[in-house]
Amino acid sequence: MANHPSSKDRRNAAREQARQIAAAQAKKEKTVKTILYAGIAVVVVAVMAVVGTLVWQSSRPVAPPQAMVSGTLAFAAADDGIQAVQPAGEEEGADVSDLPTVADSGAAEGASVVKVYLDFQCPGCKAFEEANGETLTSLAEDGSIVLEYEPVAILDRMSAGNQYSTRSANMAACIADSGQSALLPDVMLELFAQQPGEGQSGMEDDQLLSIAESAGVDVDADVAHEDAATVRDCVTEVAFDRYVENSTQDALNSEGVQGTPHITVDGEPYEGDWSNREAFAGDLIRASGQN
Template structure:
């Protein structure tokens, strides 16, 4: 006659089965939690690494382009017209050692430093250059003045969303960084000649590069910027956007810039009438002590 488990034995068996099921479930949940926490940890580490990289990139000094100091390029008398010279002022990391000083270039003793802040999207800057560009080049060529230009970007909102002010100023930086800054006056002249209207979409990269090439720039020349190989790459990658932004903010915050064109003579704002070519030229010559 078969022995049947007693009620007590059945209860003990049921308890043991329930304990085993609970233990298996707990082990499964622990494994899932371990995998989940490990995944979260990996994500957190990745996020921290990305954030850390972005913070480091945003906080590290922006390396200036060659031949520029605080966003400025300078020109003075040379053997064959005007030539690029060392801009006045100082900037950490700036490398202008390959350029002569204005005095070594041929600028007269006491030649006034005439600085023009401009935005390539600015209609007033176009009018200024059309009126006085030739005068400035002539006075720089004969040693009467040292001519400085600082492209800034304060009118990005007026270029149909493609940040033309920043991108055109960036191209000037790229050209300077390739050692071809002596070509910038011709590049600037053509940029203003083809200036997009306010509110219209700014020129695309290939249009900008075409203007540079028409002025004699070798767009396949290498640049010093570590993130770009050539002028073309530098333009398409907008490699100096942070530099343009930084130098523009410095001009607004520290140099008294309120709008463009803004002209200073030996660091002091020009208060005369630049729309009158003869008057403006006479004021520059007077500032250089030649009258």
């Protein structure tokens, strides 16, 4: 007669089967959790690596263009016309060794330093240059003043998304970095002459380069920037975008600039009426003690 498992044996077998199923399920869940946690850990490490890289890149000093110090270009009298000279101030990594000092230029002793902060998308800056560009150049040519320009990028939002303020200021930096900064006054005047309207798309790269070439810039000349070979490359790759951003923030946060055009005379904000060409010129001459 065959032996049949008792009710107790069946219950024990059922319990053992349930225990085995539960153990297998727990093992499976543990494996899933291990994989999940490992995946999360990999993602966290990857995110931390990306964040660390971005932080390192943002904190890394940005090499300035040749001939510029803290975003500034300086011009003074030469034997014939004006020449680029060493801007005042200091900036880590700045190389202005190829430029004469103001003392070695034809600037008169005690000549005031007139500095203009400008944005190439700014209608007020265009009006300022139309009213006073020739006067400033003339005063620099005869040694009455030392003329400084600092292009900043405040109005990128006004160029239909193509970051024209940054890109045009970047081109100025590219030209300076190629050793052709003496041509920048002419380039800047033409940039204002062809200024896009606010809210319209800013000029494209080929238009910017055409303006530079019309002012005599060799756009195929080498630049010192490690990530660009020529002025053309520097412009199309916007190689100095971080430099423009940093110098703009310095102007806004540390140098008292609240808008453009912003004019200083020997470091002090100009409080007169720059729209009156004769009065403006007279104020500058008197500031230099030449009245």
